[in-house]
Amino acid sequence: MAGTFALVLPTVIGGHAFHGITPEKPTYPLGKIALDVQFRTVENFTKEKLEFEVIDWPSQYHALLGRTAYARFMAVPHYTYLLWRIPGPKGPITVKGSFVISDKCDKDFHKLSESFGMQAEYEATKFTTNHDVLPDGGRSLQEQAFDASKDSKEVQVHPTDPKKTTSIVANLDSA
Numbered sequence: 787m788a789g790t791f792a793l794v795l796p797t798v799i800g801g802h803a804f805h806g807i808t809p810e811k812p813t814y815p816l817g818k819i820a821l822d823v824q825f826r827t828v829e830n831f832t833k834e835k836l837e838f839e840v841i842d843w844p845s846q847y848h849a850l851l852g853r854t855a856y857a858r859f860m861a862v863p864h865y866t867y868l869l870w871r872i873p874g875p876k877g878p879i880t881v882k883g884s885f886v887i888s889d890k891c892d893k894d895f896h897k898l899s900e901s902f903g904m905q906a907e908y909e910a911t912k913f914t915t916n917h918d919v920l921p922d923g924g925r926s927l928q929e930q931a932f933d934a935s936k937d938s939k940e941v942q943v944h945p946t947d948p949k950k951t952t953s954i955v956a957n958l959d960s961a
Contacts, residue, residue: 804841815839823855830876834858846894 803812817840824833836855856863861870861881868883937957944950 804839813841813843815841823851823859825859825870825872825881826874826879830874830879832859832872832874832879844898846891846898 803814818837819840820835820837822833823836824831826832834855836851836858838849855861859870859872861872863870868885868888870881872879872881934953937955938953939956940951941954942948942951
């Protein structure tokens with residue numbers, strides 16, 4: 787990781803600040819850039835022009851593709867397998883990620899987060915938060931106790947087989 791570089795983000799509605807990019811403060815874009823983004827080969831590809839907003843922020847990523855890109859490419863993400871499925875002119879296009887590179891990016895993020903003082907903020911919460919005390923759920927322990935014999939009922943789940951049943955809670959609070 788050498789120094790800082792510009793991070794390119796998908797454009798959101800007209801030049802607003804980005805929240806959640808840097809801790810505790812909004813990030814304002816330096817400008818916009820329109821780039822052709824293409825997936826796959828000459829034989830079977832899809833290409834879209836995406837407009838990105840550029841911010842000056844150190845990151846392990848050079849560009850982030852979000853909802854705008856998903857919609858433009860009609861991409862279906864499969865996060866567990868680190869891949870996208872995109873319709874192409876000659877059949878589906880599969881864009882595969884790398885678990886090794888993903889792990890490296892995660893480690894790089896932790897190095898970057900230290901430069902923002904996040905670790906110091908986390909350490910400070912250790913002194914002000916008692917993790918031995920559970921948050922009060924607003925109910926007494928008496929109300930929270932669940933007795934399966936009286937608080938549930940058997941329901942038939944198969945239309946023709948009365949032996950196929952399941953237990954469900956009988957007294958849920960209204961939302």
